Amino acid sequence: MRALQAGDADAWNEVFHWLWPVALTTAQLKLRPHFPGEAQDVATEALGELVPKVREVKDVEELRLLAVSIAHHRAVSLLHERLTNQHGGGPTKSLESILDAKLGEPPDPLKRSSLEALEDEELAERLRRTIGELSPPVTAIMMDCFINELSYEEIAHRLRIPVSSVGTDLKRGLGTLRQIWARRGGNWKTSARFFDVSSEQQ
Amino acid sequence: MNADRFFDLAMRVIARQATKSERAELDALVAEQPELKAEFERLQADVRLAREVLPLVGATQATTPGLPGYARGRLHTKVLKTFGPPPVHGETTKEAASGTFCRWRWMRNLAATLEQAKSFIKQRTSR
Numbered sequence: 001m002r003a004l005q006a007g008d009a010d011a012w013n014e015v016f017h018w019l020w021p022v023a024l025t026t027a028q029l030k031l032r033p034h035f036p037g038e039a040q041d042v043a044t045e046a047l048g049e050l051v052p053k054v055r056e057v058k059d060v061e062e063l064r065l066l067a068v069s070i071a072h073h074r075a076v077s078l079l080h081e082r083l084t085n086q087h088g089g090g091p092t093k094s095l096e097s098i099l100d101a102k103l104g105e106p107p108d109p110l111k112r113s114s115l116e117a118l119e120d121e122e123l124a125e126r127l128r129r130t131i132g133e134l135s136p137p138v139t140a141i142m143m144d145c146f147i148n149e150l151s152y153e154e155i156a157h158r159l160r161i162p163v164s165s166v167g168t169d170l171k172r173g174l175g176t177l178r179q180i181w182a183r184r185g186g187n188w189k190t191s192a193r194f195f196d197v198s199s200e201q202q
Numbered sequence: 203m204n205a206d207r208f209f210d211l212a213m214r215v216i217a218r219q220a221t222k223s224e225r226a227e228l229d230a231l232v233a234e235q236p237e238l239k240a241e242f243e244r245l246q247a248d249v250r251l252a253r254e255v256l257p258l259v260g261a262t263q264a265t266t267p268g269l270p271g272y273a274r275g276r277l278h279t280k281v282l283k284t285f286g287p288p289p290v291h292g293e294t295t296k297e298a299a300s301g302t303f304c305r306w307r308w309m310r311n312l313a314a315t316l317e318q319a320k321s322f323i324k325q326r327t328s329r
Binding site: 006007009012013016017020021022024025026029040043044047048051052064065068072114115127130131134139142143145146147149151152167168170171173174177178181 | 206209210213214217219245248249251252253254255256257258259260261262264265266267268269270273274276277278280281282284285286
């Protein structure tokens with residue numbers, strides 16, 4: 001870290017090689033469906049923005065999470081800016097309709113990202129907690145269910161676990177996410193009835 | 203009501219994997235206990251959140267592709283602008299200020315030269 005903070009070119013070269021795939025993958029998550037050609041520029045800008053922040057970070061792991069946060073925010077800003085310009089401006093709700101229409105899905109008024117309101121550092125911190133608190137098997141089950149859209153049965157078969165465990169782990173995982181990502185001020189109250197995570201984990 | 207059953211039904215409905223009978227079972231549960239409607243909506247929000255957060259968690263583990271040359275150039279320019287020109291001999295700024303790094307390199311080179319001289323003399327005497 002001291003070498004980075006002193007501007008050592010070799011140390012930065014190593015870090016840029018390590019963080020490039022992280023920043024690029026993050027940018028592609030948002031930009032691939034609409035502006036795939038912009039992802040590299042966004043990743044470069046995100047890593048550039050990371051450079052002065054190195055003075056405030058404690059370790060390289062923090063740099064990785066910050067790279068994700070900055071790349072995510074940059075990609076979302078670019079997406080909103082471009083789509084708003086393309087369609088002559090307008091309120092956010094129209095933008096979301098445009099996005100949904102482009103994806104060929106029915107409009108979803110609740111689709112606006114709850115992560116956009118978070119500062120880079122806050123988003124990085126919540127990602128750090130998510131990675132720390134969600135066990136790898138639970139993360140794998142959640143990925144299969146919510147991202148890969150596999151059924152309980154397919155997940156159970158793939159991971160060689162009982163079907164009943166899939167539901168239990170999903171419930172536990174969603175409860176953990178809800179606690180970590182709950183907005184300050186308690187807009188998302190944890191429902192003890194369905195997400196008694198602490199008692200289940202003990 | 204079994205909370206686990208409600209959760210499983212809700213998950214299947216949210217994932218659009220529920221059968222007609224499962225959908226009907228969930229509807230009946232919600233009709234019986236209207237407070238479950240709010241819980242169902244909360245679960246929908248949780249799933250939306252998971253769909254946003256999990257790909258970011260996955261992105262932290264990405265290892266490919268490699269850094270392209272043009273990006274490396276731009277980024278090193280940024281480092282240069284932020285921290286100033288690199289110190290001479292490749293040492294860090296602090297080390298340059300104290301001169302420790304240069305002294306250390308000089309000592310290391312001297313030691314290596316002495317070692318070479320020693321082995322040369324050893325070879326000559328053994329002949």
